[in-house]
Amino acid sequence: MHSGTTVARAPGALPGVGHLAAFLRAPLAFLRGLPAHGPLVEILFGRQRVVVVCDPGLTRRMLVQDRIFDKGGPLYERLREAGGQGLASCPAHEHRRQRRLIQPAFQQSRLPGHARVMSERMDALVPALGNGRTVDLTVETRKIAADMVISAIFGTGLDQAVHQRLAEDFHTLLAGFTRYSLTPAPLRKVPLPAYVRYQEATRRVRRKMADLTTEYRARGTGGERNLLSMLIEARAPESDQPALSDDELVDQAVTMYSAGTETTASAVCWALVLAARHPDVQRRLRDEIGTVLGGRTPGWEDVPRLVYTRQVFNEALRMYPPGWFLTRTVEADTTLGPYALSKGATVAFSPYLTSHLPTLYRNPEVFDPDRWTPGERGPEIPTGVFGGGARKCIGDGFALVEGVLLISALLSHWDIELHPDGLAAPRLPQLTLNPGRVRATLRARGSGATAAAGTARTARPS
Numbered sequence: 001m002h003s004g005t006t007v008a009r010a011p012g013a014l015p016g017v018g019h020l021a022a023f024l025r026a027p028l029a030f031l032r033g034l035p036a037h038g039p040l041v042e043i044l045f046g047r048q049r050v051v052v053v054c055d056p057g058l059t060r061r062m063l064v065q066d067r068i069f070d071k072g073g074p075l076y077e078r079l080r081e082a083g084g085q086g087l088a089s090c091p092a093h094e095h096r097r098q099r100r101l102i103q104p105a106f107q108q109s110r111l112p113g114h115a116r117v118m119s120e121r122m123d124a125l126v127p128a129l130g131n132g133r134t135v136d137l138t139v140e141t142r143k144i145a146a147d148m149v150i151s152a153i154f155g156t157g158l159d160q161a162v163h164q165r166l167a168e169d170f171h172t173l174l175a176g177f178t179r180y181s182l183t184p185a186p187l188r189k190v191p192l193p194a195y196v197r198y199q200e201a202t203r204r205v206r207r208k209m210a211d212l213t214t215e216y217r218a219r220g221t222g223g224e225r226n227l228l229s230m231l232i233e234a235r236a237p238e239s240d241q242p243a244l245s246d247d248e249l250v251d252q253a254v255t256m257y258s259a260g261t262e263t264t265a266s267a268v269c270w271a272l273v274l275a276a277r278h279p280d281v282q283r284r285l286r287d288e289i290g291t292v293l294g295g296r297t298p299g300w301e302d303v304p305r306l307v308y309t310r311q312v313f314n315e316a317l318r319m320y321p322p323g324w325f326l327t328r329t330v331e332a333d334t335t336l337g338p339y340a341l342s343k344g345a346t347v348a349f350s351p352y353l354t355s356h357l358p359t360l361y362r363n364p365e366v367f368d369p370d371r372w373t374p375g376e377r378g379p380e381i382p383t384g385v386f387g388g389g390a391r392k393c394i395g396d397g398f399a400l401v402e403g404v405l406l407i408s409a410l411l412s413h414w415d416i417e418l419h420p421d422g423l424a425a426p427r428l429p430q431l432t433l434n435p436g437r438v439r440a441t442l443r444a445r446g447s448g449a450t451a452a453a454g455t456a457r458t459a460r461p462s
């Protein structure tokens, strides 16, 4: 690093491993402890130095300089193995072109159409979950969220078996992602069963997406308006050549699936779990959903009236932001505030850390959906949960609608009885902050049984 204020190193680095053991043991507690050491804090993953930006102002400043703080670092290197050079992982010089092509599919005016598809799919999937069945809510919400994203990409006609296979491989990929990313390159070549499973799942997800894309193209878009049809029809500027090659289409399909499934599912699941542990919140949520929906599946026109549901979703996003630890690579010697950073440095930021800063949120450890009461001063969504600058989440509007629709659809049809021993802390670190296994029994609303609100003991991820 060149001259400038020195970045403090977090205490507790051990020879050889640095802070890796502490990070892997209890990543959230580790992150919460970092701001005490300064606005920028250096940590060591083995020999790899990572500068964690702990100050929200400096995080924003970093995110808007996306050409200097480019996508890179161990997480994005792994993401490229699955999603190639798709929108989420491509470098800045490629990003503007892709974002321009894809943005129309996510603009505000498209949300009612997305919501209609979501509602149609939820109507097929949510009531079919099965009265009296005991399920893992993490798995079920993920399956439904995967269906939402796949339907937005390919339209609604996919076979359920395809969904199932993709979901299984994707689960393996996500479960191993962060651990695999933090493993030094030579060790990743060791054929440990977990690594082999991860690599094979990555290859299968990509291959399946390639098959689906080829089939879709061969079938013709038939006038459908979905993400893939828009990308297939997109033309390069001043030419009639396709703007994206076949490989690039697959990159985008894998990217949307990876970026859009587990994120929303995880926040929805946390919202259900947190509400169940807070009987007052649960009661208000049920009252609102009962009044607005009267037992049916929600649609776009219900969203503005599901105000408290949105507050609960927001608060779940704040407490457990799905994208919790993200990295960048410094492309040229630069400064961030008074700190000098050298080309090649790895910088990280953490929406989890930001959303637990007492300077931004009073009692950040407390689950309080009333923070998000409309008209209260402050942001409308938790600061930083969707990133910022040019690389801000393209699916933020999609996710906010989907979250409200899915929470309300589930609670409109089901009383969800969490099992007291049903919550197992997730094996962190994972790519998203999902709550781990959540065992719950579903009872049709109005069937007489009541939800055991507040009775569950939660193994809180640390």
Ligand code: HEM
Binding pocket: 087, 088, 089, 099, 149, 255, 256, 259, 260, 261, 263, 264, 267, 317, 321, 322, 323, 326, 327, 351, 384, 385, 386, 387, 388, 390, 391, 392, 393, 394, 395, 396, 398, 399, 400
């Ligand atoms: C609650 C749900 C979601 C959360 C919390 C979330 C969070 C994020 C965050 C933090 C980033 C920025 C990553 C970075 O700067 O390194 C991001 C980017 C992205 N997200 Fe989301 N996301 C969610 C849902 C979705 C959905 C539903 C989709 C698509 C259907 C999606 C697609 C993307 C894509 C493509 C990017 C890359 C954007 C770019 O670089 O231009 N996300 N998301």
